[in-house]
Amino acid sequence: MSTHIDASLVVPFKIGVSVLWTALGTTSVYLLSLCIWRLWFSPLAKFPGPKLAAISPYYEAYYEIFHGYGGQFPFHINELHKQYGPIVRINPWEVHINDPEFYETVYTSTERYDKMAAYQHRLSAPHASFSTPEHDLHRARRSAMAPFFSKRKVINYTPFIKKLVDRICYRITNEYKNTGKMLNLSNVWACYTADTITNYAFDRQYNFIDKPDFEGRFTRDVRGIADYSQWMTFFPFLVTLGKVLPPSFVAWLIPASKSLLDFRAEVRKLITRVKDEKFVPPPTDEHDTVFYELLRSNLSPEEKSVERLESEAMSIIGAGIETTRWSLSIACYHILANPHMLKKVRKELLVAMPDPKVIPEVPELEKLPYLGGCVEEAVRLTYGVPSRSPRVPWHKPFVYGDWVIPPGVPVSLQTLTMHHDENVFPDSHEFRPERWLNDIKGPDGKKQLSRYMVSFGKGSRMCLGMQMAYAEIFLGLSAVLRRFDFELYETDRTAVDLARVMIGPQPKPGTQGVRVVLK
Numbered sequence: 001m002s003t004h005i006d007a008s009l010v011v012p013f014k015i016g017v018s019v020l021w022t023a024l025g026t027t028s029v030y031l032l033s034l035c036i037w038r039l040w041f042s043p044l045a046k047f048p049g050p051k052l053a054a055i056s057p058y059y060e061a062y063y064e065i066f067h068g069y070g071g072q073f074p075f076h077i078n079e080l081h082k083q084y085g086p087i088v089r090i091n092p093w094e095v096h097i098n099d100p101e102f103y104e105t106v107y108t109s110t111e112r113y114d115k116m117a118a119y120q121h122r123l124s125a126p127h128a129s130f131s132t133p134e135h136d137l138h139r140a141r142r143s144a145m146a147p148f149f150s151k152r153k154v155i156n157y158t159p160f161i162k163k164l165v166d167r168i169c170y171r172i173t174n175e176y177k178n179t180g181k182m183l184n185l186s187n188v189w190a191c192y193t194a195d196t197i198t199n200y201a202f203d204r205q206y207n208f209i210d211k212p213d214f215e216g217r218f219t220r221d222v223r224g225i226a227d228y229s230q231w232m233t234f235f236p237f238l239v240t241l242g243k244v245l246p247p248s249f250v251a252w253l254i255p256a257s258k259s260l261l262d263f264r265a266e267v268r269k270l271i272t273r274v275k276d277e278k279f280v281p282p283p284t285d286e287h288d289t290v291f292y293e294l295l296r297s298n299l300s301p302e303e304k305s306v307e308r309l310e311s312e313a314m315s316i317i318g319a320g321i322e323t324t325r326w327s328l329s330i331a332c333y334h335i336l337a338n339p340h341m342l343k344k345v346r347k348e349l350l351v352a353m354p355d356p357k358v359i360p361e362v363p364e365l366e367k368l369p370y371l372g373g374c375v376e377e378a379v380r381l382t383y384g385v386p387s388r389s390p391r392v393p394w395h396k397p398f399v400y401g402d403w404v405i406p407p408g409v410p411v412s413l414q415t416l417t418m419h420h421d422e423n424v425f426p427d428s429h430e431f432r433p434e435r436w437l438n439d440i441k442g443p444d445g446k447k448q449l450s451r452y453m454v455s456f457g458k459g460s461r462m463c464l465g466m467q468m469a470y471a472e473i474f475l476g477l478s479a480v481l482r483r484f485d486f487e488l489y490e491t492d493r494t495a496v497d498l499a500r501v502m503i504g505p506q507p508k509p510g511t512q513g514v515r516v517v518l519k
Contacts, residue, residue, distance in 0.1 A: 070230060217258075
């Protein structure tokens with residue numbers, strides 16, 4: 001019995017195999033050529049650094065996604081500088097510098113540097129001013145937002161913040177005093193900052209501070225969704241995919257996204273309603289929404305689209321809750337863990353707040369030296385965004401010592417490295433409010449130490465929310481430390497020490513925040 005194979009089937013099979021081998025061969029040749037180019041012929045080939053980092057961006061992705069808890073590349077950069085010196089090639093196209101004196105050269109207000117485009121999708125808000133790569137477009141978008149976050153606007157808003165603080169203190173007094181019940185201050189501060197920024201930006205009161213035990217799903221999800229930020233950085237198509245897939249499926253796939261998807265939908269409806277009303281409050285209004293501010297700006301109609309405004313709104317939420325919550329948690333832990341610090345803070349507050357029911361104005365609290373030192377240390381150890389934000393100079397090279405970095409090459413310094421430079425901040429991992437007292441200078445003996453504090457960035461992209469963050473920290477911290485006598489409950493430094501970077505700072509997974517009981 002003979003077996004006959006149809007020749008009409010054999011020929012296509014052979015062609016298919018041939019095409020497959022050709023594709024594999026072409027891909028191999030391309031990848032080999034790319035490696036050779038990046039290692040020996042690229043304009044960055046002369047810069048020191050690990051060969052794997054020069055070959056592939058997935059060297060960085062490994063540390064950010066898979067190594068340890070994830071979010072480890074900022075720590076690895078510090079190790080690379082120990083090995084290779086102050087200038088290191090950290091991926092195929094970027095150079096990182098470890099020199100605090102060079103920071104203001106890269107992050108400046110006088111040059112038209114772009115932001116690295118690869119970071120545009122990290123917050124899933126690619127059209128927000130914070131995410132905008134192009135310098136000129138960013139400047140236009142930022143200029144439209146800036147009046148909304150002016151110091152005058154923030155000061156005018158402080159009565160509302162004080163009311164939030166009073167409501168928090170009322171709950172603590174009635175639900176926790178003389179009960180021995182544990183209070184999670186990290187959760188308290190999450191609700192506080194969420195209520196502050198959502199009401200300020202959108203004129204909506206969500207009353208997060210009324211949640212049982214100060215724990216709401218929204219504030220928890222804001223933290224949880226950050227776990228996916230590194231995936232979105234290295235695989236930006238996931239952001240697009242998340243927008244085209246049904247929200248219910250995305251929420252099933254990523255449970256931490258559910259409340260944020262609901263909030264995004266609500267914000268979109270709010271924007272649509274505001275645009276349909278065609279009503280823009282007059283400039284004399286003391287408080288309106290960020291949408292009104294943008295709609296009455298000089299931005300083009302395209303810049304006032306629903307999608308653009310939605311991105312701006314989500315960016316405000318992403319930036320306005322977690323970092324301030326983290327600063328307040330750090331301050332509370334270290335002050336409560338060190339009785340001598342608590343004694344000094346309370347001594348100042350007894351004078352500034354003779355009546356504990358009356359919270360002083362922010363400018364008065366800012367004059368308290370030791371409290372101010374505690375706030376600055378908390379902000380320093382919060383880092384803002386601990387990792388880097390590369391700048392791209394298209395029109396001229398960066399010159400660092402004997403190194404000439406060609407135009408178009410992204411250059412970065414990171415906050416984590418800056419804030420732990422032992423020449424600038426001795427015992428940098430320690431919480432030392434004293435370092436901010438008595439007009440302390442930097443290592444050159446001329447610059448103020450504050451010049452080396454970069455939690456809010458520097459230059460043309462400096463964080464717009466700085467005034468709001470300081471107001472929240474001073475008002476919240478002064479009130480609870482003046483009104484209550486807390487004792488730490490099963491809490492150590494791991495609750496506030498930086499262990500990984502998921503855009504913002506995060507502690508070791510499994511820690512439960514700063515927990516206290518009332519004495």
